[in-house]
Amino acid sequence: xAERDAPLVRVDGLSKNFDVSPPFLERVLAxxxxxxxKAVDGVSFDIPRGKTFSLVGESGCGKSTVAxxxxxxxxxxxxxxxxxxxxxxxxxxxAQMQPIRRRLQxxxxxxxxxxxxxxxxxxxxxxxxxxxxxxxxxxxxxRRVGELLEQVRLSARDGEKFPHEFSGGQRQRxxxxxxxxxxxxxxxxxxxxxxLDVSVxxxxxxxxxxxxxxxxxTYLFISHDLAVVYHISDYLGVMYLGRLVEWGDARAxxxxxxxxxxxxxxxxIPDLEMSGRRRIPVAGEVPSxxxxxxxxxxxxxxxxxxxxxxREIPGDTPTATGEVRCHGIEEGRPMTLERATAEV
Amino acid sequence: MRQRVVIALALCVNPKLVIxxxxxxxxxxxxxxxxxxxxxxxxxxxxxxVMLITHDMGVIAETADRVAVMYAGRIAEIGPVSxxxxxxKHPYTHGLMGSIPVIGHDLDRLTQIEGSMPxxxxxxxxxxYNPRCPRVFDRCRAERPDLMPVxxxxxxxxxxxxxxxxxx
Numbered sequence: 001x002a003e004r005d006a007p008l009v010r011v012d013g014l015s016k017n018f019d020v021s022p023p024f025l026e027r028v029l030a031x032x033x034x035x036x037x038k039a040v041d042g043v044s045f046d047i048p049r050g051k052t053f054s055l056v057g058e059s060g061c062g063k064s065t066v067a068x069x070x071x072x073x074x075x076x077x078x079x080x081x082x083x084x085x086x087x088x089x090x091x092x093x094x095a096q097m098q099p100i101r102r103r104l105q106x107x108x109x110x111x112x113x114x115x116x117x118x119x120x121x122x123x124x125x126x127x128x129x130x131x132x133x134x135x136x137x138x139x140x141x142x143r144r145v146g147e148l149l150e151q152v153r154l155s156a157r158d159g160e161k162f163p164h165e166f167s168g169g170q171r172q173r174x175x176x177x178x179x180x181x182x183x184x185x186x187x188x189x190x191x192x193x194x195x196l197d198v199s200v201x202x203x204x205x206x207x208x209x210x211x212x213x214x215x216x217x218t219y220l221f222i223s224h225d226l227a228v229v230y231h232i233s234d235y236l237g238v239m240y241l242g243r244l245v246e247w248g249d250a251r252a253x254x255x256x257x258x259x260x261x262x263x264x265x266x267x268x269i270p271d272l273e274m275s276g277r278r279r280i281p282v283a284g285e286v287p288s289x290x291x292x293x294x295x296x297x298x299x300x301x302x303x304x305x306x307x308x309x310x311r312e313i314p315g316d317t318p319t320a321t322g323e324v325r326c327h328g329i330e331e332g333r334p335m336t337l338e339r340a341t342a343e344v
Numbered sequence: 345m346r347q348r349v350v351i352a353l354a355l356c357v358n359p360k361l362v363i364x365x366x367x368x369x370x371x372x373x374x375x376x377x378x379x380x381x382x383x384x385x386x387x388x389x390x391x392x393x394v395m396l397i398t399h400d401m402g403v404i405a406e407t408a409d410r411v412a413v414m415y416a417g418r419i420a421e422i423g424p425v426s427x428x429x430x431x432x433k434h435p436y437t438h439g440l441m442g443s444i445p446v447i448g449h450d451l452d453r454l455t456q457i458e459g460s461m462p463x464x465x466x467x468x469x470x471x472x473y474n475p476r477c478p479r480v481f482d483r484c485r486a487e488r489p490d491l492m493p494v495x496x497x498x499x500x501x502x503x504x505x506x507x508x509x510x511x512x
Contacts, residue, residue, distance in 0.1 A: 058372040167460050202443030202454040224372055231445035268377040270402030
């Protein structure tokens, strides 16, 4: 990592525990301690300026929690999030947060729920401008809103309308315009196209790439759609039960996935090319994050697990472009999946 | 797991036809693969026919034998899955296939279908796809095409009308 210039965003040992205990009295009666859910457990990665880092993983693996931590919607239990060297977790007062808040924005999954139905689009898009006091003059605010709407390929006149007059894809454009209103450098996109049809998804993905080029934006992109991730990412991180099991250059991870979980995940993708390749379904389901397995979280589903995997949490092993957390790879254990091509 | 329970429920009465409406849409790829395996086994073991409704082309490519592509309430193209996916005939199918990102294909931009779906109360005259179609010509704006045979598929597009050859 040292050879690259300083990253815009550096996440280091980020953890978040949620208290999911039953109510106090019940706990006392049942003589139970508190129950903690480790939603995010020691996640570290860097995002270079102007690049896209994607997080993938199955539902409940903690991707969205990472997104919320990075924008400061929730506070981490441990670890740090550095934005150009400044640690976000150490900023406690609103006044300290304000200047940095302007520079990072978030786009949410559901464009239906994330726009106030009673506000006109112009007011929605102008909200960050007003909240951060970027432009005082009313006419100038409106002009800026018009510019922003045109930047996301809507018409400046659309500002007069209400959100319900727009389709899902257009609403997501409004969300992007709102996110861009405070001139951010860093956008956290939590499943921005998951609620959209493929043809609309293509429009939004193209728009996001164009904006990245025009404005030099840096993205943290959260998705469970691996094809979308392949298309948009420069770097890729794979999460499993709160931990980052593998990260690296996106192309390299897709071409040569190292961690058994990444390999199974990539193998499970439906094949549009219809090469006749048989999918190897990932066996089992994600265990409950409240009581995750000891050692490597993936060991109950991993075909290569041994005693060490059941006992010890794997550390980071460097790969060509990133890191992987797997005892098997660290030890150089032979790990070839018998391809299921024979089973016809 | 819940989806499996639903499948089991559907099988209770030994049906000849199972209609699966977006059975994998809310699921992760790993679970999706398991559900598809179950559905396929269903066809093989019980001799049940499955009508799969989905917007995930990957799932279709892997599961279906025949596929119908719908646009604004009508079938735009229907045929064997390999023909429709690999040699799409209708311009809409073509655009749809191009808009799907594919792992291993390094494209800077995805093919984009301009505009959006018409409101179902305001479906355009002629071919419903004509305002967005890159290969539109006069006849598309005036007359509505019915499905016509092309190779092994049937396509609702004037480009494939045998009697009056399309220009271009």
